[in-house]
Amino acid sequence: EAQVTQNPRYLITVTGKKLTVTCSQNMNHEYMSWYRQDPGLGLRQIYYSMNVEVTDKGDVPEGYKVSRKEKRNFPLILESPSPNQTSLYFCASSEGGKAFFGQGTRLTVV
Amino acid sequence: QKEVEQDPGPLSVPEGAIVSLNCTYSNSAFQYFMWYRQYSRKGPELLMYTYSSGNKEDGRFTAQVDKSSKYISLFIRDSQPSDSATYLCASREGGANSKLTFGKGITLSVRP
Numbered sequence: 503e504a505q506v507t508q509n510p511r512y513l514i515t516v517t518g519k520k521l522t523v524t525c526s527q528n529m530n531h532e533y534m535s536w537y538r539q540d541p542g543l544g545l546r547q548i549y550y551s552m553n554v555e556v557t558d559k560g561d562v563p564e565g566y567k568v569s570r571k572e573k574r575n576f577p578l579i580l581e582s583p584s585p586n587q588t589s590l591y592f593c594a595s596s597e598g599g600k601a602f603f604g605q606g607t608r609l610t611v612v
Numbered sequence: 613q614k615e616v617e618q619d620p621g622p623l624s625v626p627e628g629a630i631v632s633l634n635c636t637y638s639n640s641a642f643q644y645f646m647w648y649r650q651y652s653r654k655g656p657e658l659l660m661y662t663y664s665s666g667n668k669e670d671g672r673f674t675a676q677v678d679k680s681s682k683y684i685s686l687f688i689r690d691s692q693p694s695d696s697a698t699y700l701c702a703s704r705e706g707g708a709n710s711k712l713t714f715g716k717g718i719t720l721s722v723r724p
Contacts, residue, residue, distance in 0.1 A: 506655075532709075533708075533709045542716065543716065544618075544700070544714050544715060544716035544717055545656070545700065545714040545717075547711060547712075550711070552709055560711070592655050592656070594655075596708075596709070597708075598708050599644055599704055599707075599708050599709070599710065599712075600646075600658055600661060601656075601658070601712055602657075602658070603648075603655030603656045603657070604655050605654060605655050606653070606654070606655050
């Protein structure tokens, strides 16, 4: 089954404790991206990657890092999380301009 | 002005009603227009995908784009409780990897 898998689905952490949210896709897509979804603000792109070792900033990249060492994986890294990064995060992979989203990771930073 | 504006909602309709969801956009370079449906605690899923102006029908769903007025619409006929979800419009410029710009989403509730 074609899918985008994120882990974990839910995460509560403390300010400053580094964390990684994993994302994996099995559709052999070159383009992957990360979004955050906040009430009243909608979906905003954090980072995207056009292929292995090619990443670029989206609209709200501050406080986040990404890497793309393999085509299928695109982890999101928060080196020092802060409460304003409490949000619902989605990974997506795209082909032909059509994005396929993971199930989401609800992150709470206290 | 945000590039894609969407009616804020929420919207509640009785089962069987015709639902009209609308967005406007400001970027004249947008060529592709999409509607995503997002159920509670799930990721968005692509519902409709259209290129340029015109209508596209898929079962009970019709997507309509009017590029002259920069207006995007989604019509749902014979709405069902299972249509209760958040609907997000999205647009992008040409080029397979151009960025998707989303509206904020509208939550639809269909009452049995």
